[in-house]
Amino acid sequence: MDGRARWQVVYNELHTLIEEGKYAPGEQLPPERELVERFGFSRATIRTALTRLEQAGLVYAGAGSVGRTVRRPLEIHFDASKFEVGAYKDDEVRGVDQWLSNVEEQGWEGRQVVTVTTRSAPQQVARWLAVEPGTRLVRRRRVRMVRKPPGVEWIPVMLADSWFPEDVAHRKVDGIAPLLEERDITMPGGIIRSIGIRQVKFVDEIRSRMPADDERSLLALPTGTPVGEHARIGIDEHGRRIRVLASVFAGDKQYVRYELPVAQPEAEVKSA
Amino acid sequence: MDGRARWQVVYNELHTLIEEGKYAPGEQLPPERELVERFGFSRATIRTALTRLEQAGLVYAGAGSVGRTVRRPLEIHFDASKFEVGAYKDDEVRGVDQWLSNVEEQGWEGRQVVTVTTRSAPQQVARWLAVEPGTRLVRRRRVRMVRKPPGVEWIPVMLADSWFPEDVAHRKVDGIAPLLEERDITMPGGIIRSIGIRQVKFVDEIRSRMPADDERSLLALPTGTPVGEHARIGIDEHGRRIRVLASVFAGDKQYVRYELPVAQPEAEVKSA
DNA sequence: ACGGATTTGTGCGTATGTATA
DNA sequence: CTATACATACGCACAAATCCG
Numbered sequence: 034m035d036g037r038a039r040w041q042v043v044y045n046e047l048h049t050l051i052e053e054g055k056y057a058p059g060e061q062l063p064p065e066r067e068l069v070e071r072f073g074f075s076r077a078t079i080r081t082a083l084t085r086l087e088q089a090g091l092v093y094a095g096a097g098s099v100g101r102t103v104r105r106p107l108e109i110h111f112d113a114s115k116f117e118v119g120a121y122k123d124d125e126v127r128g129v130d131q132w133l134s135n136v137e138e139q140g141w142e143g144r145q146v147v148t149v150t151t152r153s154a155p156q157q158v159a160r161w162l163a164v165e166p167g168t169r170l171v172r173r174r175r176v177r178m179v180r181k182p183p184g185v186e187w188i189p190v191m192l193a194d195s196w197f198p199e200d201v202a203h204r205k206v207d208g209i210a211p212l213l214e215e216r217d218i219t220m221p222g223g224i225i226r227s228i229g230i231r232q233v234k235f236v237d238e239i240r241s242r243m244p245a246d247d248e249r250s251l252l253a254l255p256t257g258t259p260v261g262e263h264a265r266i267g268i269d270e271h272g273r274r275i276r277v278l279a280s281v282f283a284g285d286k287q288y289v290r291y292e293l294p295v296a297q298p299e300a301e302v303k304s305a
Numbered sequence: 306m307d308g309r310a311r312w313q314v315v316y317n318e319l320h321t322l323i324e325e326g327k328y329a330p331g332e333q334l335p336p337e338r339e340l341v342e343r344f345g346f347s348r349a350t351i352r353t354a355l356t357r358l359e360q361a362g363l364v365y366a367g368a369g370s371v372g373r374t375v376r377r378p379l380e381i382h383f384d385a386s387k388f389e390v391g392a393y394k395d396d397e398v399r400g401v402d403q404w405l406s407n408v409e410e411q412g413w414e415g416r417q418v419v420t421v422t423t424r425s426a427p428q429q430v431a432r433w434l435a436v437e438p439g440t441r442l443v444r445r446r447r448v449r450m451v452r453k454p455p456g457v458e459w460i461p462v463m464l465a466d467s468w469f470p471e472d473v474a475h476r477k478v479d480g481i482a483p484l485l486e487e488r489d490i491t492m493p494g495g496i497i498r499s500i501g502i503r504q505v506k507f508v509d510e511i512r513s514r515m516p517a518d519d520e521r522s523l524l525a526l527p528t529g530t531p532v533g534e535h536a537r538i539g540i541d542e543h544g545r546r547i548r549v550l551a552s553v554f555a556g557d558k559q560y561v562r563y564e565l566p567v568a569q570p571e572a573e574v575k576s577a
Numbered sequence: 578a579c580g581g582a583t584t585t586g587t588g589c590g591t592a593t594g595t596a597t598a
Numbered sequence: 599c600t601a602t603a604c605a606t607a608c609g610c611a612c613a614a615a616t617c618c619g
Contacts, residue, residue, distance in 0.1 A: 347588065348589090349587090
C-alpha cells in the first residue's frame with residue numbers, strides 16, 4: 034500500500050479517462066476480466082473501484098452484455114420560479130400542463146402517468162402540511178417521462194406527488210372532483226383555483242438525498258444516484274397549508290432553477 | 306437465494322430497525338462480527354449490506370473502534386429567497402453576514418473561513434458565467450461551520466465559492482479591493498454593491514450530485530453522502546454575468562428554502 | 578425457441594493493514 | 599501496548615441477465 038489503496042489507483046485512472054472523453058458517454062468500459070489483467074489486481078479490488086465509479090454517477094452497470102456503460106448527462110431543468118407563479122399563461126388557456134411546457138421549451142417530448150390513492154401521511158409530508166403523522170391524505174402521483182427524439186424509449190425523470198387533505202381533494206367542480214381523476218387534467222387558472230382555493234404563498238424546500246427503494250425503481254435509477262427533492266407547499270389566505278407538491282428527480286438528470294428579480298435598496302422599482 | 310439476495314435481507318432488517326428507532330441516531334450498530342453470527346452469513350455479505358446502508362445515508366463508518374453509527378439529522382435550512390433579495394436589511398446596516406443571520410435565526414452559532422485565489426474557470430463555472438472554460442477568475446471560498454450549543458466542535462456544513470471575473474474582483478472602494486480580502490467582510494448594501502455594481506436579476510440553479518474528493522474532505526462527508534449544489538448567478542443591468550455563488554452543502558444536513566408570493570389573477574384567465 | 582458465450586451479481590473463506598479507545 | 603473494528607486485498611465458485619447465432 035503506497036499511500037493510496039489499490040482500488041483508488043484504478044478509480045482515478047478510469048475517472049480521468051472518462052473525464053477526458055477517452056471513454057465517451059454511451060460507450061462501454063472494459064469488462065472486469067480485462068481490467069484485472071491490465072492492472073494486475075484481483076477482481077474484488079477492480080470491483081470496488083468500479084462500484085465507487087457507479088456511486089459517483091459516472092457509469093452504470095447491468096449484468097450480461099450491457100456491461101458497464103459511461104453515463105450520458107441529460108441536463109433538463111425545471112423552472113420553479115415560473116411554475117405556477119404567473120408565467121406560462123398561454124398554456125393554461127391551451128390546456129397544456131406547465132411541466133410539459135417547461136420541458137418542451139427545452140426540446141424534449143414529455144408525458145406523465147397519473148395515479149391517485151388515499152394513504153396516511155408519512156413523517157415528512159405531515160411536517161410540510163402541518164398535520165399529525167398518520168392523517169389520511171390523498172396522494173396524486175405523476176410519473177413524468179421525457180424522450181428525444183420522438184420515437185425512442187421514454188426516460189422517467191421525475192416523480193411528482195401532490196398531497197392534499199381529504200376535504201380539499203374531494204372538492205368538486207361541475208360535478209367531478211378533478212384532483213381524484215386519474216388522468217392528466219388541466220384547468221384554466223389551475224386545478225386548485227378551479228375548486229375555489231386561492232394560494233397566496235408558496236414555500237419551497239429543496240434537498241439532496243439518497244432515493245428510497247420505490248423511487249429507485251420508478252425512476253430507474255442506477256445504484257448510487259442521489260435524488261433532488263423539491264417540495265412546494267401552497268398556503269391559502271387563512272394561512273392553511275392546502276397541499277404540498279413533492280417532486281423527486283434524478284440528480285444526474287435534472288436540476289431546479291429559479292429566476293429572482295432583485296429588490297433595489299433605495300427608490301428603485303421592482304422589475305416584476 | 307429466496308427471491309432476494311442475502312445482503313438485501315440484512316439491509317432491509319437494519320433499515321427497518323433504524324427507521325423504527327431501535328437503533329437511534331448517534332447510537333452504534335452491532336459490529337460486523339456480531340451481525341455475521343446473528344444472520345449466519347459471511348462477513349463479506351454483511352459488509353455489502355452495511356455499505357449500502359452507508360450509501361443510503363443511514364449510517365456512517367470509521368475505522369477503529371468507533372464502529373458504525375446511525376446518523377443524526379441536522380436540518381438547517383437556508384432561505385434563498387430572502388438571501389440578498391431584500392430581506393435582512395438591518396443586518397447589512399449592522400454589518401452582519403446574511404448567512405450568519407440566517408443560521409442564527411435557527412438557533413445555531415455560525416462561523417466562516419475565507420480564502421481567495423485566482424484560478425482558471427472549471428467547466429461548470431464557465432457555463433454559469435458564460436465565459437470560455439479556462440478563463441482566469443477569482444475564487445472567494447468560504448467554508449461555513451455551525452455548532453450548537455456554543456462550545457462544542459464546529460461542524461462544517463457548507464462550502465460557498467464565489468467566482469468573479471478578474472476586473473470585477475479587483476474593483477476598489479476606499480483604496481482596498483474587498484473581494485480580495487481574506488476575511489469575513491461585510492458592507493452596507495452588500496459587498497458587490499459597494500464596488501459599484503448593481504445586480505438586477507438572480508438565476509438560481511439547484512442540483513443534487515455526489516461530492517468531488519476535495520468537497521468530501523472539506524465538508525467531512527462520510528462516504529455515500531450526496532451534496533446539494535445551489536448556484537446563484539448575479540446579472541447586472543447590461544445583462545452581464547457578474548458573479549456566481551456556488552454553495553455546496555451536505556444533503557443530509559441542510560436544505561434550501563424559497564418563499565414565493567403568488568401573483569393573483571384579478572380579472573380573468575391570467576395566472577395560477 | 579433454444580443454447581452457448583459473455584459479463585456482471587452474489588457469496589464464501591481467509592489474511593493483513595490501520596485507526597482508535 | 600493491546601484489543602477492537604473497520605478497510606483492503608486475494609482466490610474461488612456459481613447465479614442471473616443479456617445478446618447472438
